[in-house]
Amino acid sequence: MKNYNLRHLQELESESIFILREVAAQFEKPALLFSGGKDSIVVSHLARKAFHPAKIPFPLLHIDTGHNFPETLEYRDKWAEEIGAKVIVKYVQDSIDKGRVQEEKGYNASRNALQTVTLLDSIEELKLDACIGGARRDEEKARAKERFFSHRDEFGQWDPKNQRPELWNLFNGRKNIGEHFRVFPISNWTEMDVWQYILAENIPLPSLYFSHKRKVFQRDGQWLADFDFMMKKPTETVEEKIIRFRTIGDITCTGAVESTASTLEEIVQEVAASRTTERGTRADDKRSEAAMEDRKKQGYF
Amino acid sequence: MSTELNSQNYLDMDLLRFTTAGSVDDGKSTLIGRLLYDSKSIFEDQYEAVKATSEKRGEEYVNLALLTDGLRAEREQGITIDVAYRYFATPKRKFIIADTPGHIQYTRNMVTGASTANLAIILIDARKGVIEQTMRHTFIASLLRIPHVVVCVNKMDLVDFQQDVYEKIKKDYEAFASKLETIDIHFLPISALNGDNVVDRSPNMPWYEGSTLLHLLENVHISSDQNHIDCRFPVQYVIRPMNNEYHDYRGFAGRVAGGVFRKGDKITVLPSGFNSTIKSIDTFTGEVEEAFAPMSVTITLEDEIDISRGDMIARENNQPHVSQDIDIMICWFNNKPLQPNAKFVIRHTTREARAIIKEINYKVDINTLHRIEDDKTINMNDIARVRLRTTVPLLFDSYSRNRNTGSIILVDEATNETVAAGMII
Structure with a gap:
């Protein structure tokens, strides 16, 4: 008999497509949370595959902190057009103007945490009942406990100690009015899986992921991009470096690494040889040992 | 995705999902930490964080078990609350570990972790031998039809690596497991703390001629774990x-x-x-x-x-069963006991219906495997055989024939919680 066995990336892809179709079947108003980072790009690529030849039956939702790299925004619009998806953009600036949130102050000020309020307000306004995200369990210790279908109460909160058990391929998306779900189709993928998949599928990425020259300054052992709104300490000097980004998020908390990797093949090589995790370049995770867990409980991505 | 795109090794790996079961303090977290560390799946920043925590706590070694702690409450209490998923890869395979806690809500978490696993690692403390919890874990692996079981006799360093200790445990286990329908059982003596027979062969146990744990995980035959006969x-x-x-x-x-x-x-x-x-x-x-x-x-x-x-x-000549009356083994997950005549939402494959429990046949004492027929109160973590009646017919196979078409969950209509998992008989 022939060997009917999928290779591991095919099995992961098949699992993710199953989850995405399950979202479309179980929920009335889902949206895909799109950041312009590689993980949400892979999820939107999988969504295109899941519903082909029909269009993706839900929009991409981008929460724009106002501190996004221009390359991210340019990519977002181009990619959405290519995959035929509708994009909804909500602005953290609007939440600040309405007084819903207060801008952080000081050198490490970031709008990363403020996004949670804008996101939860958008979920309420758009009456979303499921938000699909690109989070992976290998990223961070609190995320290792996350479900594929993750329940959020009416305050958008996650209760990690009281999660619904998830068995076989049976997903329970039932909820009361006002509650919603976060759904993570690529939960079981690792950073390496994502990169290998992007390479195998030849998925286009924002230029930020590839090696380029940029004005940066060093803080806590990381290179941060120099923009007008980045407050620098007197000791921090701007230099020009050959760098690339391993993750893409809000400019204020996304660290760059020195790298000459300019093709997908070279990036894969670099990831394979890397001795630190990609979240090691994220200042938002370094605030405390349970930083991610705390943000997730409040309704973060 | 197309396979011919790239000849790289990475695209040629397959996927093994396994679950780990152990009692408190039998070294489960240490074993996982060891597998992750020795297979070089731990990054420097993760290792440094664990090292710092170990030092802060005044521990003598870098405590690899800390690598598997997730939530703040777990770190504070030094326990695992919930199933956590871990990942590592070797050039041959990618592995997904469902790391299930051994104590609170053990059955619920073990059943959850076991539901998607191809293989279960069962840990036995060499000093204690086969205990009640070993039997419980083995029973759940058998009930959930995990195709392969690997019994690791751990802490061999604490019994001077003696062969006769290992052989006795193996004999005791086999005597018990012969009563169950477990398909494929492997044994090996290890020390997770020092890494003996985990990734590298142990120089301390020359009498053991079998493979190391990692070698076994890389080579166990998994392509026949899915049903490729009945088209569904x-x-x-x-x-x-x-x-x-x-x-x-x-x-x-x-x-x-x-x-x-x-x-x-x-x-x-x-x-x-x-x-x-x-x-x-x-x-x-x-x-x-x-x-x-x-x-x-x-x-x-x-x-x-x-x-x-x-x-x-x-297929016309190979169809699933079609019925509204279903005999099933359930595992109860909720702290509220099962109410007689309670109604639920039942999810089976992509079908949703309503269901009522018509009859409770018996409960299983998961430590002795005896049937309990006089007490039919179903509490959290209980396993029982029941008969369900559904509002529409389900299209199913027995769980032993097909895990995909033989499994169900029950959802409480009032709270929307998943209250039970079931395996159709």
């Missing part, structure tokens, strides 16, 4: 593009739950019973000739038949 395709979602290019396209999207489907196959749609022929099996990258479990594909048919989510495509 639960329709998950109907794809209707309704645009000019695909004006009349009606595709039935889903994940193959069993068997091999081919273009041109004669099929029967259930529950309607209409027959048709497979016109195409579609994916984003084009048609495929055949589809097998667990592939996600879209099937189109030659005839226009009314099909919706929850229906099943099977």
Whole structure:
């Protein structure tokens, strides 16, 4: 008999497509949370595959902190057009103007945490009942406990100690009015899986992921991009470096690494040889040992 | 995705999902930490964080068990609360570990972790031998039909690496396990703390001639773990593009739950019973000739038949059972006991119905495997045989024949919580 066995990336892809179709079947108003980072790009690529030849039956939702790299925004619009998806953009600036949130102050000020309020307000306004995200369990210790279908109460909160058990391929998306779900189709993928998949599928990425020259300054052992709104300490000097980004998020908390990797093949090589995790370049995770867990409980991505 | 795109090793790896079960302090977290560390899946920043915590706590060694702590409450209490998933890869395979806690809510978490596993690692403390919890873990692995079981006799360093200690435990275990329907059992003596026989062969146990744990995990035969005989395709979602290019396209999207489907196959749609022929099996990258479990594909048919989510495509001469009365082993997950005549939402493949528990046959004492027939109160973590009645017929196989079409969950209609998992007999 022939060997009917999928290779591991095919099995992961098949699992993710199953989850995405399950979202479309179980929920009335889902949206895909799109950041312009590689993980949400892979999820939107999988969504295109899941519903082909029909269009993706839900929009991409981008929460724009106002501190996004221009390359991210340019990519977002181009990619959405290519995959035929509708994009909804909500602005953290609007939440600040309405007084819903207060801008952080000081050198490490970031709008990363403020996004949670804008996101939860958008979920309420758009009456979303499921938000699909690109989070992976290998990223961070609190995320290792996350479900594929993750329940959020009416305050958008996650209760990690009281999660619904998830068995076989049976997903329970039932909820009361006002509650919603976060759904993570690529939960079981690792950073390496994502990169290998992007390479195998030849998925286009924002230029930020590839090696380029940029004005940066060093803080806590990381290179941060120099923009007008980045407050620098007197000791921090701007230099020009050959760098690339391993993750893409809000400019204020996304660290760059020195790298000459300019093709997908070279990036894969670099990831394979890397001795630190990609979240090691994220200042938002370094605030405390349970930083991610705390943000997730409040309704973060 | 196309396999021919790249000849790299990475694209040629397969996937093994395993679960780990152990009692408190038998070294489960240390073993996982050891596998991750010795297979070089731990990054420097993770290692440094664990090292700093170990030092802060005044521990002598870098405590690899800390690598598996997730939530703040777990770190504070030094326990694991919930199933956590870990990942590592060797050039041969990628591994997904469902790391299940050994104490609170043990059954619920073990059943959850076991439901998707190809293999279970059961840890036995060499000083304690086969204890009640070993039997419980083995019973759950057998109940959930995990195809392979690896029994690791751990802490061999604490019994001076003596062969006769290991052999006695092996004999005791075999005597117990022979009563269960476990398919494939392996034994090995290890010390997770020092790494003996985990990734590298132990110089301390020259009498052991079998393979190391990692070698076993890399080579255990998994391609026959799925059912490739009985064709089952639960329709998950109907794809209707309704645009000019695909004006009349009606595709039935889903994940193959069993068997091999081919273009041109004669099929029967259930529950309607209409027959048709497979016109195409579609994916984003084009048609495929055949589809097998667990592939996600879209099937189109030659005839226009009314099909919706929850229906099943099977073969005319090989169909699932169709019934509203279902005999089932359930595991109860909720702190509120099961109420007699309670009604639930039942989820089975892509089908949803309402269900009522008509009869509780017996409970199982999971430590002795005895049937309890006089006490029929079902509390959290209890396993019981019951009879369900559903509002619409389910299209099912026995769980032992097909895990995909033989499994269900029950959801409480009032709270929406998943209150039970079930295996159809």
